[in-house]
Amino acid sequence: MHTCAIIHPGSSNWVRSMKKVSIKDIARAAGVSHSTVSRALRDSHLVNVDTKARIKDLACEMGYSPDDRARSLVTGRSYTVGVVVTSIADPFVAEVVQGVESTAHDHGYTVILSSSNSEPEREIAAVEMLRAKRVDCVIVTSSRIGALYLEHLERIGGPVVLINNHNEQSGHYTYTVTVDNRHGSFLATSHLIQLGHHRIAYIAGPADHSSDTDRKAGYRQSLRKQGIPYDPTLIVPGDGRYAGGMHAAGRLLNMSEPPSAVFCYNDMTAIGVLQAAREANISVPGDLAVIGFDDIPFASYVSPSLTTINQPKREMGLLAIEMTLNVSEVDDRADLELSDIVVKGELVIREST
Secondary structure (H helix, E strand, O other): OOOOOOOOOOOHHHHHHOOOOOHHHHHHHHOOOHHHHHHHHOOOOOOOHHHHHHHHHHHHHOOOOOOHHHHHHHHOOOOEEEEEEOOOOOHHHHHHHHHHHHHHHHOOOEEEEEEOOOOHHHHHHHHHHHHHOOOOEEEEEOOOHHHHOHHHHHHHOOOEEEEOOOOOOOOOOEEEEEEOHHHHHHHHHHHHHHOOOOOEEEEOOOOOOHHHHHHHHHHHHHHHHOOOOOOHHHEEOOOOOHHHHHHHHHHHHOOOOOOOEEEEOOHHHHHHHHHHHHHOOOOOOOOOEEEOOEOOHHHHOOOOOOEEEEOOHHHHHHHHHHHHHHHHOOOOHHHOOOOOEEEOOEEEOOOOO
């Protein structure tokens, strides 16, 4: 741990400190680049431990104090990160953003939050607005722009890290942190099959979302592995929201041969199904088993408590901001070797199954 000595008025150091010491001054004294000094002062792992200690000692001796505007001019970075979320009311978002904010703060970055309301046009506008504010990088949750709007990203000219969006064209501008949706939905469906269910419905998420496509694929893979025929009538549309879950459940429960179990795109959909079942006097899990995806806080509070697939949401936010810092701290992204990150979800068994 490095601490600076107090500079007393009248001392030679005090006279010297009257002239504002810059990162360039420290870089000149240390014989390194100004970007190395900037990284060292923010405890970046990209700087050798001994070099970092020497730079911090020099900064203390020279009476350096941070000046964010000057630092931005020297390094060409604003030390801010933009985060675009689908909705601030989405319980999934809160834990992801907590992971982003805590790690960003530890590295001397600030976070600017914006909402897209799950609309592609608003999402692009939000990304462009954040880039206009000269944020170093943008993190987007549950995005579609990576796969469908790559030309916008090229025009924006800045890196974007996508959380829970599988992007076939990731690379120079786009990077991803995502849960293994196929694996998670395979676990969920297999759990229902092991309980003896063979007529299992799937309530889908928002159309064209890659996470929904992958979760549906995992559901079908599990059915196929157990020799259960796929029935397209058991796939009903949803929107990832509570009301959408209630509406979809109504369609399923009114079938001539309703399902005995429902796997839902996410927990909010599943909570809507629980409410629809309650209103129809359908016992859960006696008459209908219900399973969600995400493990939001509400999942353990509803009655019956919800079986679900836990996503490591805070960890995903942390991984996304670490990826962001890695992208922001290199001078040439073309030389950056950075792999997209896929994390595994876990089955959490509760009362609804």
